[in-house]
Amino acid sequence: MKGFLLRLAAKLAAGLTMVFTVATFTFFLVHALPGNPGDAAYEGYVLGGMPPELARAKVAVVYGFTSHEPLVDQYLGYLGQLLHGNLGVSISYSGVPVTDVIRAAVPWTVLPVLSGLLLSFLVGCTAGVVAAVRRNSRSGGLLSLSGSLMAGVPSFVLALLLAFLFHTLWNVLPYGDTSDVTIAPGFTAEYLGSVATHAVLPVATYALLGYGSWLLTMKSSVASVLGDDFILAAELRGIAPATRMRYIGRNAVLPLFTTLALSVGHMFAGSVLIEDVFDYPGLGNLLLKSIGNRDYPLMGGAFLLITVTIVVANILAELLYSVIDPRVRR
Amino acid sequence: MKNARRAALPLAAALLLGGTAACSPGAGSSDSAGGGTFTTIDGNHPISAGAPMNPFNAAGNTFLGYDTMQLGFTKKNPQDPNDFFPGLARSWKTTDTSITVELEPDAKWSDGTPVTVEDVRASMAIALTQGSATVGAGLLTQGLDVAEVEETAPHTYEISQVPGAKNIQFPRLVLTQKIVPASVYGSLLPADVWDVIHASQSADPARADAAKAAVDRLGEIGKKVSAFAPAKDVSAGPFVITRVNPGSAVLDRNPHFFAADKIGPKQVVVRNYTGNEQIWSYMTNGELDAAPFTAIPDNVLQRILKAGNQRVDAINYVDAAIAFNQGVAPFDKVEVRQALAHVIDREAVTKVGQPVGGTPSKATTGLIDKVAEKWLTPEQQAGLDPYRHDEAKAAELLQRAGLTKKDGTWHLPDGTPWTITLQTVNGFSDWIAGGTVVANQLTAFGIPTKTALTADFSTYKKEMADGKYPVGFWLTALGPGTDAAFQRLYGADDGFTAIGATVTHKSGRGSGNWLNTPASFTLDGATVNPGELTAKLTVLEPEEQKEIVQQLALLSNQQVPVIQIWDYTNVQFVNDKRFTDFPKSGQDGLLSNSPGVWMMQGYVQPKKK
Numbered sequence: 001m002k003g004f005l006l007r008l009a010a011k012l013a014a015g016l017t018m019v020f021t022v023a024t025f026t027f028f029l030v031h032a033l034p035g036n037p038g039d040a041a042y043e044g045y046v047l048g049g050m051p052p053e054l055a056r057a058k059v060a061v062v063y064g065f066t067s068h069e070p071l072v073d074q075y076l077g078y079l080g081q082l083l084h085g086n087l088g089v090s091i092s093y094s095g096v097p098v099t100d101v102i103r104a105a106v107p108w109t110v111l112p113v114l115s116g117l118l119l120s121f122l123v124g125c126t127a128g129v130v131a132a133v134r135r136n137s138r139s140g141g142l143l144s145l146s147g148s149l150m151a152g153v154p155s156f157v158l159a160l161l162l163a164f165l166f167h168t169l170w171n172v173l174p175y176g177d178t179s180d181v182t183i184a185p186g187f188t189a190e191y192l193g194s195v196a197t198h199a200v201l202p203v204a205t206y207a208l209l210g211y212g213s214w215l216l217t218m219k220s221s222v223a224s225v226l227g228d229d230f231i232l233a234a235e236l237r238g239i240a241p242a243t244r245m246r247y248i249g250r251n252a253v254l255p256l257f258t259t260l261a262l263s264v265g266h267m268f269a270g271s272v273l274i275e276d277v278f279d280y281p282g283l284g285n286l287l288l289k290s291i292g293n294r295d296y297p298l299m300g301g302a303f304l305l306i307t308v309t310i311v312v313a314n315i316l317a318e319l320l321y322s323v324i325d326p327r328v329r330r
Numbered sequence: 331m332k333n334a335r336r337a338a339l340p341l342a343a344a345l346l347l348g349g350t351a352a353c354s355p356g357a358g359s360s361d362s363a364g365g366g367t368f369t370t371i372d373g374n375h376p377i378s379a380g381a382p383m384n385p386f387n388a389a390g391n392t393f394l395g396y397d398t399m400q401l402g403f404t405k406k407n408p409q410d411p412n413d414f415f416p417g418l419a420r421s422w423k424t425t426d427t428s429i430t431v432e433l434e435p436d437a438k439w440s441d442g443t444p445v446t447v448e449d450v451r452a453s454m455a456i457a458l459t460q461g462s463a464t465v466g467a468g469l470l471t472q473g474l475d476v477a478e479v480e481e482t483a484p485h486t487y488e489i490s491q492v493p494g495a496k497n498i499q500f501p502r503l504v505l506t507q508k509i510v511p512a513s514v515y516g517s518l519l520p521a522d523v524w525d526v527i528h529a530s531q532s533a534d535p536a537r538a539d540a541a542k543a544a545v546d547r548l549g550e551i552g553k554k555v556s557a558f559a560p561a562k563d564v565s566a567g568p569f570v571i572t573r574v575n576p577g578s579a580v581l582d583r584n585p586h587f588f589a590a591d592k593i594g595p596k597q598v599v600v601r602n603y604t605g606n607e608q609i610w611s612y613m614t615n616g617e618l619d620a621a622p623f624t625a626i627p628d629n630v631l632q633r634i635l636k637a638g639n640q641r642v643d644a645i646n647y648v649d650a651a652i653a654f655n656q657g658v659a660p661f662d663k664v665e666v667r668q669a670l671a672h673v674i675d676r677e678a679v680t681k682v683g684q685p686v687g688g689t690p691s692k693a694t695t696g697l698i699d700k701v702a703e704k705w706l707t708p709e710q711q712a713g714l715d716p717y718r719h720d721e722a723k724a725a726e727l728l729q730r731a732g733l734t735k736k737d738g739t740w741h742l743p744d745g746t747p748w749t750i751t752l753q754t755v756n757g758f759s760d761w762i763a764g765g766t767v768v769a770n771q772l773t774a775f776g777i778p779t780k781t782a783l784t785a786d787f788s789t790y791k792k793e794m795a796d797g798k799y800p801v802g803f804w805l806t807a808l809g810p811g812t813d814a815a816f817q818r819l820y821g822a823d824d825g826f827t828a829i830g831a832t833v834t835h836k837s838g839r840g841s842g843n844w845l846n847t848p849a850s851f852t853l854d855g856a857t858v859n860p861g862e863l864t865a866k867l868t869v870l871e872p873e874e875q876k877e878i879v880q881q882l883a884l885l886s887n888q889q890v891p892v893i894q895i896w897d898y899t900n901v902q903f904v905n906d907k908r909f910t911d912f913p914k915s916g917q918d919g920l921l922s923n924s925p926g927v928w929m930m931q932g933y934v935q936p937k938k939k
Binding site for chain 2: 034035036037039040041042043044046047048049051052053054058059060062063065089090093094095100101102103105108163167168176177178182184185279280281285286292293294
């Protein structure tokens with residue numbers, strides 16, 4: 001237990017260092033972007049018929065939430081606020097706290113990412129076992145081929161393809177929102193069904209993207225376990241095939257748990273492209289909008305949250321692995 | 331379609347962590363409410379998840395003409411800035427110093443309380459906290475500059491301008507302010523807000539510090555107003571927001587709206603959008619009853635029309651142009667700019683760049699063609715140089731500017747080969763496509779030209795302001811007012827600044843925007859300062875503007891600070907599957923407003939089954 005706590009403390013310290021580094025890096029990076037938050041708005045006001053002087057004055061008020069202090073002072077202030085869990089106020093949202101804006105977006109990234117990840121893990125691993133056991137048959141070959149294909153497709157290509165097929169061409173699935181806005185939110189079948197329908201395309205994209213790598217990794221892992229002595233011994237002792245499969249599966253899936261935790265972080269980062277294609281209003285979509293709007297606090301907050309997710313996922317992966325595989329603890 | 335959607339539901343449910351097994355159809359916009367739900371996209375206003383229902387918030391989820399009301403809605407009449415559709419104001423009268431507004435006597439908020447003078451007064455005060463006022467009223471004021479709001483008779487209010495100010499836009503500015511309930515927003519304003527406003531309006535140099543302090547204080551109040559998040563929408567428009575999702579909003583008919591009998595739809599759903607493709611996709615599926623203008627290629631147009639959408643065209647007071655940094659040689663020479671105008675075949679460029687929503691510009695005047703026709707005499711129009719595609723003329727002009735052609739390519743007077751980089755912006759598909767054609771035409775003429783893409787519009791503006799682009803695409807000829815159009819060529823971005831009654835010019839050769847225009851020209855033997863002339867347009871009545879507009883148009887045609895390529899057309903789409911009685915092409919004033927304003931005028935009625 002003491003060893004576990006020590007490892008946990010070390011991981012947390014490393015994680016905090018990582019978060020601090022990323023927070024520092026992103027702070028200066030986002031401020032180095034050319035342009036400023038009011039530029040696009042100014043053009044919009046002028047194109048809408050507002051005299052330029054008024055447009056400038058309006059931008060100064062409505063987007064006037066930018067600090068004009070020296071960058072280093074801003075950075076120190078930012079770190080100080082960060083220690084109190086305060087990410088500042090959004091510029092493009094005219095002073096709404098960044099935490100409020102992010103809070104509205106986070107569920108719509110967490111839900112599809114976790115659903116897609118779980119689905120891809122379950123289907124991919126199961127298919128991987130089948131592909132390994134039947135590696136010399138046609139079905140095994142086809143499964144392996146499907147895994148290789150899916151592992152090689154870029155996320156945005158897959159997302160665009162699904163959007164085109166299921167919305168533009170056949171119009172069987174909606175996109176562009178989290179649910180039908182005419183249905184009142186609540187724990188009702190109608191609302192949950194609407195949420196589920198709207199999440200199908202992003203979830204399917206995450207699931208299909210992960211499927212290939214899970215399948216191939218699981219196939220490889222099962223193939224190596226199949227050659228282990230204990231499997232031969234089990235076979236010789238006449239243990240039922242279903243039980244043998246359970247032995248194989250449990251031993252083969254072990255290394256995949258680490259990857260599973262790491263994948264959470266990767267999928268969070270990948271949400272930027274996928275949410276953009278489906279206009280799904282999660283954290284990735286918010287991050288893109290904040291970059292376009294040069295909303296530095298919002299950009300910093302979204303980057304930071306994605307970073308923290310990846311760091312936490314890494315720590316969990318390592319701790320999980322040490323729990324499920326005692327050899328790591330030695 | 332419905333069956334297919336139902337079939338997808340169990341799959342969806344299974345995907346979501348053991349979600350529900352039985353679900354109803356999800357997206358109801360196209361099928362719901364028996365034609366009672368009007369689905370659209372607000373082209374000026376995407377939905378912002380987490381933003382408040384506050385019209386003063388930059389990302390606020392409110393919708394002009396649906397829930398958010400003004401006293402009137404502009405018809406964008408280029409020769410009468412005060413031509414309006416009635417909003418909360420039934421009628422209005424203007425004088426040199428004020429506007430008297432008669433409110434709709436039955437105007438009520440969605441909570442059933444009447445719209446009163448307190449609401450108008452609070453709304454004007456809020457408007458003045460939002461950067462709408464001119465600091466230190468003077469000859470060249472452009473601001474709202476409200477001095478008082480006084481009730482002169484039941485439902486009638488006089489809104490007066492600051493003494494000494496003369497802004498022909500004052501009535502327009504008053505009528506287009508958002509009117510919000512004092513019961514919701516009034517508490518954000520300090521009791522002495524009008525004292526602060528009056529202090530900020532002082533033109534007395536002795537009280538300049540107090541004015542500055544008052545302006546700062548107004549700015550602070552303005553920020554508080556912008557960040558405010560009302561618990562619910564209280565509106566005086568035909569609809570009131572019921573719910574805002576992260577990607578759409580639903581508004582239900584406001585039973586207290588003063589002209590509720592005119593409003594056809596029972597409900598409005600406003601969808602989010604992130605790009606043109608999304609809007610095209612919704613239209614192709616027949617999901618939108620009305621769609622805003624988007625740049626659109628011809629094949630997509632055919633697909634959209636085939637899906638049962640109808641195109642409605644209206645005037646659009648904006649033009650795509652190629653602009654020059656006149657601080658960079660050889661673009662400082664007028665002959666060079668004129669030569670390039672002769673090389674570029676605008677018709678061919680428009681055909682590729684904006685085949686659906688663009689018309690090749692007839693001539694560069696600083697105005698779109700339809701506006702220029704209204705201001706210039708037939709003789710003046712005939713005298714404009716259209717810069718027809720004429721390579722021989724272009725070659726002659728370049729030679730006159732000292733350039734030479736060797737081995738098929740043009741060389742600068744110092745002998746170095748002349749190449750051009752034409753800048754466009756990522757995401758502006760029409761500029762990118764048009765820019766490629768321009769580059770090919772110039773290259774074929776002997777000026778090797780490549781296009782370059784800037785990552786996004788913010789970067790484009792920043793780098794443009796830093797003078798990094800010698801040649802690039804830009805939007806000009808803004809309107810409907812001629813002052814806005816010429817501000818684009820001879821305004822603040824060109825170094826012309828109006829302070830009080832004086833226009834100063836900051837010389838910015840080599841720095842600043844590409845529209846780096848000199849401060850004086852000779853036109854018909856007289857010296858003219860385009861910055862001064864442009865600034866004067868803001869204080870002259872339309873009939874007094876004519877001579878200046880003509881001078882500036884002729885000057886722009888002669889000097890070619892930009893080459894106008896195409897005038898945009900406001901191409902919108904409507905779908906009469908569920909509703910009928912939409913505005914028709916040519917109803918420019920109506921089509922420049924949101925469908926909510928159409929509905930207030932009695933348009934958009936449910937289709938009889």
